[in-house]
Amino acid sequence: MNNSTNTEYKSGFISIIGRPNVGKSTYLNRVVGQKIAIMSDKPQTTRNKVQGVLTSDDAQMIFIDTPGIHKPKHKLGDFMMKVAMNTLREVDIVLFMINAVEGLGRGDEFIIDKLQSVKTPVFLVVNKIDQVHPEELLKVIDQYKDLFDFAEVIPISALEGNNTERLLGAIKEYLPAGPQYYPADQITDHPERFIISELIREKVLHLTREEVPHSIAVLIDKIEKNESSETIHVMATIIVERSSQKGIIIGKQGSMLKEVGKRARIDIENLLGTKVFLELWVKVQKDWRNRAVQLRDFGFREDEY
Numbered sequence: 001m002n003n004s005t006n007t008e009y010k011s012g013f014i015s016i017i018g019r020p021n022v023g024k025s026t027y028l029n030r031v032v033g034q035k036i037a038i039m040s041d042k043p044q045t046t047r048n049k050v051q052g053v054l055t056s057d058d059a060q061m062i063f064i065d066t067p068g069i070h071k072p073k074h075k076l077g078d079f080m081m082k083v084a085m086n087t088l089r090e091v092d093i094v095l096f097m098i099n100a101v102e103g104l105g106r107g108d109e110f111i112i113d114k115l116q117s118v119k120t121p122v123f124l125v126v127n128k129i130d131q132v133h134p135e136e137l138l139k140v141i142d143q144y145k146d147l148f149d150f151a152e153v154i155p156i157s158a159l160e161g162n163n164t165e166r167l168l169g170a171i172k173e174y175l176p177a178g179p180q181y182y183p184a185d186q187i188t189d190h191p192e193r194f195i196i197s198e199l200i201r202e203k204v205l206h207l208t209r210e211e212v213p214h215s216i217a218v219l220i221d222k223i224e225k226n227e228s229s230e231t232i233h234v235m236a237t238i239i240v241e242r243s244s245q246k247g248i249i250i251g252k253q254g255s256m257l258k259e260v261g262k263r264a265r266i267d268i269e270n271l272l273g274t275k276v277f278l279e280l281w282v283k284v285q286k287d288w289r290n291r292a293v294q295l296r297d298f299g300f301r302e303d304e305y
């Protein structure tokens with residue numbers, strides 16, 4: 001085993017937001033090189049948007065959709081908006097995608113307004129440049145730059161592939177060192193999975209405060225529908241770096257873990273709109289962040305708890 005590497009593995013979550021029809025799915029599909037998201041002319045076809053995972057030798061980028069950011073009247077209403085806003089805070093980079101042809105519209109102002117409270121770096125991704133003159137493009141960019149301080153401004157054509165490599169390069173620059181969350185051959189997942197893991201992580205952090213550092217990870221082992229009882233069985237593992245942290249998270253006679261589970265379950269039930277049976281495990285994986293390859297080998301059932 002060789003632990004001494006000069007270049008650190010980078011990984012992180014990138015959320016793509018923007019008005020309907022700006023080309024988010026087209027971009028996602030180009031990035032992961034396969035048709036994984038539903039592309040259509042019909043706005044907001046589905047709530048259950050897929051995410052794309054792009055894995056290379058030195059980085060893993062996980063693209064996620066942000067539910068509800070442009071849908072304030074979504075049936076889950078405020079809760080989804082809250083989740084969306086939290087998601088924006090939890091990701092490493094936000095790609096705000098706009099349509100170079102249409103320019104600034106009302107939906108954009110709503111999104112920009114929401115972004116003002118987010119500290120995550122926001123890239124302005126100006127899509128569909130194959131359809132505008134360069135002069136027009138500059139005008140559109142200026143309109144947006146007047147309203148927000150973007151970390152990067154990158155014009156692309158998701159359809160034709162112009163500049164998409166440059167965008168990936170910029171994303172990599174901003175990603176922190178981190179593990180390979182997903183196996184290299186996995187390219188899609190459902191955003192629910194990510195949100196559920198974040199809801200659990202949030203409860204752990206709230207309940208334990210500074211005793212448990214932010215380095216914990218929550219991996220979702222399974223989400224399974226039980227047809228007969230109409231419940232969804234979620235099994236997740238909270239990964240910590242030291243056994244002392246495991247003790248804190250489990251608590252006296254399991255009291256802390258029970259409370260984490262109770263609070264997380266309520267949120268997950270709201271998210272999924274169905275009854276949930278939540279099973280939580282805690283596992284020590286020393287220095288897990290530096291042992292990216294091991295993450296893909298986590299076999300939860302083999303472990304002693």
Ligand SMILES: Nc1nc2c(ncn2[C@@H]2O[C@H](COP(=O)(O)OP(=O)(O)OP(=O)(O)O)[C@@H](O)[C@H]2O)c(=O)[nH]1
Pocket residue numbers: 018019020021022023024025026027038039040041042043044045127128129130131156157158159160
């Ligand atoms: N000319 C041109 N058309 C594009 C480009 N990117 C996407 N489109 C087209 O724009 C339309 C909408 O693209 P989608 O990728 O479905 O847009 P979306 O933002 O995911 O839409 P929602 O799912 O409704 O949020 C499709 O007809 C695409 O072919 C581009 O770079 N240039």
